[in-house]
Amino acid sequence: MAATKTIERTASVIMTAFAAAYLAGAYLLIPIPMIKQQVGPSVFPKAVGLLMLGISLANLIIQFRGKAKEDEARAVIIGAEDKVETKADIKLMGIMLGLMVAYALLFDHLGYALTTFTVFLAGTLVLDRKHFVRDLIIAFISSFGLQLVFAKLLKVALPAGPLSLIGF
Numbered sequence: 392m393a394a395t396k397t398i399e400r401t402a403s404v405i406m407t408a409f410a411a412a413y414l415a416g417a418y419l420l421i422p423i424p425m426i427k428q429q430v431g432p433s434v435f436p437k438a439v440g441l442l443m444l445g446i447s448l449a450n451l452i453i454q455f456r457g458k459a460k461e462d463e464a465r466a467v468i469i470g471a472e473d474k475v476e477t478k479a480d481i482k483l484m485g486i487m488l489g490l491m492v493a494y495a496l497l498f499d500h501l502g503y504a505l506t507t508f509t510v511f512l513a514g515t516l517v518l519d520r521k522h523f524v525r526d527l528i529i530a531f532i533s534s535f536g537l538q539l540v541f542a543k544l545l546k547v548a549l550p551a552g553p554l555s556l557i558g559f
Contacts, residue, residue: 501552
């Protein structure tokens with residue numbers, strides 16, 4: 392149990408450092424556009440960096456204050472103690488990593504909506520989800536809905552892939 396605590400504390404410190412570095416990069420590396428825009432290219436990376444830093448700082452505080460023990464006790468109560476104590480499934484992590492690499496490689500060719508839809512569905516099938524219809528609906532609404540939000544509301548062009556042939 393002490394080794395797990397050390398690993399979790401180390402991970403929270405590393406994640407906080409990564410989030411701080413990401414946020415610094417968002418502020419220092421993205422150039423200011425020449426044209427005045429409401430939503431410039433640095434807004435989203437800065438928002439993601441702030442969220443990551445906030446969440447990782449909260450996790451860091453939880454790990455060093457000992458609140459994680461309460462979470463483990465709660466997990467035992469609801470019957471999730473097996474999930475807390477089991478080892479990582481390397482095969483599953485490899486498949487999910489492969490899906491992430493496939494997402495990055497297919498993104499420009501298939502476009503945001505189709506790639507997100509496909510990889511989301513593949514990920515839920517790999518994770519042994521039993522609610523295929525629900526996952527199908529969520530994948531469709533989130534991928535195509537976000538494509539529309541970015542294109543129409545935010546005026547940010549995401550890759551459309553083959554959907555550009557039908558004006559999407």
